[in-house]
Amino acid sequence: xxxxxxxxxxxxxxxxxxxxxxxxxxxxxxxxxxxxxxxxxxxxxxxxxxxxxxxxxxxxxxxxxxxxxxxxxxxxxxxxxxxxxxxxxxxxxxxxxxxxxxxxxxxxxxxxxxxxxxxxxxxxxxxxxxxxxxxxxxxxxxxxxxxxxxxxxxxxxxxxxxxxxxxxxxxxxxxxxxxxxxxxxxxxxxxxxxxxxxxxxxxxxxxxxxxxxxxxxxxxxxxxxxxxxxxxxxxxxxxxxxxxxxxxxxxxxxxxxxxxxxxxxxxxxxxxxxxxxxxxxxxxxxxxxxxxxxxxxxxxxxxxxxxxxxxxxxxxxxxxxxxxxxxxxxxxxxxxxxxxxxxxxxxxxxxxxxxxxxxxxxxxxxxxxxxxxxxxxxxxxxxxxxxxxxxxxxxxxxxxxxxxxxxxxxxxxxxxxxxxxxxxxxxxxxxx
Amino acid sequence: xxxxxxxxxxxxxxxxxxxxxxxxxxxxxxxxxxxxxxxxxxxxxxxxxxxxxxxxxxxxxxxxxxxxxxxxxxxxxxxxxxxxxxxxxxxxxxxxxxxxxxxxxxxxxxxxxxxxxxxxxxxxxxxxxxxxxxxxxxxxxxxxxxxxxxxxxxxxxxxxxxxxxxxxxxxxxxxxxxxxxxxxxxxxxxxxxxxxxxxxxxxxxxxxxxxxxxxxxxxxxxxxxxxxxxxxxxxxxxxxxxxxxxxxxxxxxxxxxxxxxxxxxxxxxxxxxxxxxxxxxxxxxxxxxxxxxxxxxxxxxxxxxxxxxxxxxxxxxxxxxxxxxxxxxxxxxxxxxxxxxxxxxxxxxxxxxxxxxxxxxxxxxxxxxxxxxxxxxxxxxxxxxxxxxxxxxxxxxxxxxxxxxxxxxxxxxxxxxxxxxxxxxxxxxxxx
Numbered sequence: 001x002x003x004x005x006x007x008x009x010x011x012x013x014x015x016x017x018x019x020x021x022x023x024x025x026x027x028x029x030x031x032x033x034x035x036x037x038x039x040x041x042x043x044x045x046x047x048x049x050x051x052x053x054x055x056x057x058x059x060x061x062x063x064x065x066x067x068x069x070x071x072x073x074x075x076x077x078x079x080x081x082x083x084x085x086x087x088x089x090x091x092x093x094x095x096x097x098x099x100x101x102x103x104x105x106x107x108x109x110x111x112x113x114x115x116x117x118x119x120x121x122x123x124x125x126x127x128x129x130x131x132x133x134x135x136x137x138x139x140x141x142x143x144x145x146x147x148x149x150x151x152x153x154x155x156x157x158x159x160x161x162x163x164x165x166x167x168x169x170x171x172x173x174x175x176x177x178x179x180x181x182x183x184x185x186x187x188x189x190x191x192x193x194x195x196x197x198x199x200x201x202x203x204x205x206x207x208x209x210x211x212x213x214x215x216x217x218x219x220x221x222x223x224x225x226x227x228x229x230x231x232x233x234x235x236x237x238x239x240x241x242x243x244x245x246x247x248x249x250x251x252x253x254x255x256x257x258x259x260x261x262x263x264x265x266x267x268x269x270x271x272x273x274x275x276x277x278x279x280x281x282x283x284x285x286x287x288x289x290x291x292x293x294x295x296x297x298x299x300x301x302x303x304x305x306x307x308x309x310x311x312x313x314x315x316x317x318x319x320x321x322x323x324x325x326x327x328x329x330x331x332x333x334x335x336x337x338x339x340x341x342x343x344x345x346x347x348x349x350x351x352x353x354x355x356x357x358x359x360x361x362x363x364x365x366x367x368x369x370x371x372x373x374x375x376x377x378x379x380x381x382x383x384x385x386x387x388x389x390x391x392x393x394x395x396x397x398x399x400x401x402x403x404x405x406x407x408x409x410x411x412x413x414x415x416x417x418x419x420x421x422x423x424x425x426x427x428x429x430x431x432x
Numbered sequence: 433x434x435x436x437x438x439x440x441x442x443x444x445x446x447x448x449x450x451x452x453x454x455x456x457x458x459x460x461x462x463x464x465x466x467x468x469x470x471x472x473x474x475x476x477x478x479x480x481x482x483x484x485x486x487x488x489x490x491x492x493x494x495x496x497x498x499x500x501x502x503x504x505x506x507x508x509x510x511x512x513x514x515x516x517x518x519x520x521x522x523x524x525x526x527x528x529x530x531x532x533x534x535x536x537x538x539x540x541x542x543x544x545x546x547x548x549x550x551x552x553x554x555x556x557x558x559x560x561x562x563x564x565x566x567x568x569x570x571x572x573x574x575x576x577x578x579x580x581x582x583x584x585x586x587x588x589x590x591x592x593x594x595x596x597x598x599x600x601x602x603x604x605x606x607x608x609x610x611x612x613x614x615x616x617x618x619x620x621x622x623x624x625x626x627x628x629x630x631x632x633x634x635x636x637x638x639x640x641x642x643x644x645x646x647x648x649x650x651x652x653x654x655x656x657x658x659x660x661x662x663x664x665x666x667x668x669x670x671x672x673x674x675x676x677x678x679x680x681x682x683x684x685x686x687x688x689x690x691x692x693x694x695x696x697x698x699x700x701x702x703x704x705x706x707x708x709x710x711x712x713x714x715x716x717x718x719x720x721x722x723x724x725x726x727x728x729x730x731x732x733x734x735x736x737x738x739x740x741x742x743x744x745x746x747x748x749x750x751x752x753x754x755x756x757x758x759x760x761x762x763x764x765x766x767x768x769x770x771x772x773x774x775x776x777x778x779x780x781x782x783x784x785x786x787x788x789x790x791x792x793x794x795x796x797x798x799x800x801x802x803x804x805x806x807x808x809x810x811x812x813x814x815x816x817x818x819x820x821x822x823x824x825x826x827x828x829x830x831x832x833x834x835x836x837x838x839x840x841x842x843x844x845x846x847x848x849x850x851x852x853x854x855x856x857x858x859x860x861x862x863x864x
Contacts, residue, residue: 027761234662234665234669238669248681249680251748257762290730312682316700323677356708
């Protein structure tokens, strides 16, 4: 296709959804991307730009003719323009702001004054409102004659004279009620307002927890300033999950499969450096027992088993705890019970695997004492693993840090150090 | 509060949202739960039941008087009843089905014939349709006189005479258009139908990718059988993420923070057993080099560093790959490029950390040769880690298995075995 046949490309791209076109741009190599862009730049619209990942988006905007860019951003709702802008460099931001109409530009600039990752960045400013004392008939007449309505809206928000939202009515209820019915009599119970400075993670949680479809956003004085819809909340939920998973694995949370080699090295190397440091601590512990190992090489063979089991069990507890903190299923009211449960689980699994490994130790090296030392180290390390798996994220959370961040490294360092120390220490005392 | 004061409990629970009440039930201990239930059983409604986790839900249903249960399930839409039923034991299912009205019961039983995790289980059967040749006025008159409309609906689905969906109209468009406008002229471009046997994960992906709010579900003949709304898709997306995270950590994907000790042991022990087995393979590799270690104990001190760095780098690649497969950003068309990138990243990080560790090896043990062996093993293991981190999930995916499942264990086994083998092997050849 990259033989320069612009008409065929048009025909092929025409039926595709903007999100799929964006995926296509992300999946092809950078040379193909440049070729496709030069042939097909006028096909790029605002929706496609919205769907692109950050690094590719910058590349594409760089390459677009001004008139295409102008048309592309003018068709978007204000929240999508903000989303497009916030990750771009200064000069590109200027280009896009310059392409907007005056009123839209003011709205977007206003949104950009809210902190990143706040509800203010997420909301769209186009809202459909009605005075709280209107009837269904009033609202329907108003909607039919309104000049410009947002692309997507699901509720009519009722406001009092001071522009405070007091309830909302679903369009379904509006359509199925008689014209004389008061709007306030058919408003929804699920109504709840979001504050403009709320964190976007909390907004996504509220949508998921209370099954919201849209929610009004209010400023510090309780006045309506915008509305957030569920598709934006779903996107945030998706991003937050992604962040958690990547942080747990010690990968920069912004990393994507389409990043280049150098970016990827830059994202991952710092975490490997942290790991190198902690691995050296574990090595230091081992070096304390050099003489013991010299006397009994079997210990060097068996010690990674104790450490590995501890690391695994710790990661299990940790992952469950991080998830439960994210979904607010783990709170200060049940933390004590969960910690006790983890300790119990660690002890039971510890005894279970101590028995198995005790047997293996005996069969492989013919020594019941060695098997016993291995088993005892296993029990202790699995209890430590379970406790650190739950206490590390709880502590981070208590200090308002992200419980997923770096806790994996903490926990495995703990289990490595304890595993090596207890196993080699017990062996030194008992076997030598 | 558990002093038995039922009136006070009523007053306290009244303003809470069903989802918060469900969370409360999950967070208190089982004794408190029983006490609360006996005092407040008539407060439990269908929505609260829907929000409860599986194990707690069974406990609560067990304890509810029949008439409360009957009323609770009658108020729910069909998809919520299906959701409630599918994880319950046979006798409890019967109890709930018995409580439904005849027509609802038939609808629910029909839904249960679709496979678990299919679109058929997710959809609600209550749909709002209009013949494709109606005008806006026809549709509005129909809605105003319709007897029973679903709780939540966002589109009117246009159907042809054979009940095939051909498009849909948002309620917003319906409200803002003149009565004489043809429905088909204001139908949405984003329209796409979902097949009843599609997997729920694919459904959630489609909602997220194409920003759908609701989508019609069709049977094998293309006839409309139900509709899926975005709140259900959002819940699925959330579950799928949870599953991925838990599987990556080697925890049963059903585990929750409210599970008991025995359930938790049962979820985690099998994975620890797998890990024990693979750790023993690594130990076996080490035992091949017993004589080498006996001659040079420094090797026992340093070998966990090589293994740990490999495990960490492998987990990084793996996590990015699993996420990219889940979001369909990694496909057969860019797999080759991504594998090459991972190999490059592994090599660059390998050289970087080889230099650092070479220095550390020299400083700690005063031997350049030992430092060189350590560095060489590091380079090789980080490349192997990067490659196995991407190839293991790609292979699992190729065979239609979940790429998150057990791949963490595969990858760390690989890096442990290669790390120990290369480091001790090189040491044996070069240093002895």
